[in-house]
Amino acid sequence: MTSHNTNLAPILYDIVHQYINKDGRRIDLVAVTRGPGLPGSLSSGLSTAKGLSIGLDTNFIAVHHMMLVLSRSLIDHEIIASTVDIAVGDLLDKCARHLGVTWQSKMPAAAMEAWSSDAELGDNQDWDFTIPLERKPTHRSTLAFSFSGLGSAVERLIVAEMNETRRKSLARAIQFTAFEHIIRKVILSLEQHDLSVSSLVVSGGVASNKLLRSHFRQKLEEKGFHNIELVFPPVEFCTDNAAMIAWAGYEMYQAGYKSELSALTLPKWPLNEMMDVKGWIHQSTLPPLCN
Structure with missing residues (x-):
């Protein structure tokens, strides 16, 4: 303020x-x-x-x-899912600060993406993160997002002597886990509601992330949603x-x-x-x- x-x-x-x-x-x-x-x-x-x-x-x-919604017209919207704690952008910004990422003119999450882009995705397995709301069958069928638990897990993992390679690996794993959570819940909403959706618009600051963009398209294809147009704004407009x-x-x-x-x-x-x-x-x- x-x-x-x-x-x-x-x-x-x-x-x-x-x-x-x-x-x-x-x-x-x-x-x-x-x-x-x-x-x-x-x-x-x-x-x-x-x-x-x-x-x-x-x-x-x-x-x-705006949030994750089904939009039928300019003033007709239905909330499909919302976060039970913090937003994904908040999670990524906080993790970037915990990892000591220098963001300067960028937002912390965007700076973390660029900084960790040379880390291998395979390193995600080293951190053994659990996708949020996946431990129990009832959680897996719940249309909601939760990111605070992932943030707490990251805080526990960061240690002072962690070198840059490991910190980059952790940053990459955080992004992958958060985005996998988002995509699974979006696909769940498409399956549960049998929605006649022609376009899926992903906007906001996190929508500029290249990993999110590529992973989203891949998962939709794998689940058979070939006909849904996946729309991302130009990167320069992916902010609030x-x-x-x-x-x-x-x-x-x-x-x-x-x-x-x-x-x-x-x-x-x-x-x-x-x-x-x-x-x-x-x-x-x-x-x-x-x-």
């Missing part, structure tokens, strides 16, 4: 003065994440976006930050970034939705209840956005 409060205003100041005032452009819509997420970060972003909307006298929309939220806001606005300035943060906001909260304004037609 401190980082948000420190950096948001200067960034927006530079954008407005460099691109808006200079070229005489108009901003038609301000989009921001309303939830789910950490309350402090959400509050900082939402308050800043409201102020920007008022200052620019423009439309405002507060949108949902402004472009993703802006596009979601644009789509919602074009469908006739915007938000009241009184809209509050929703740290816990189930996507299947996306339209059941206060703060939406719906009009059959809204003025088109400028090109």
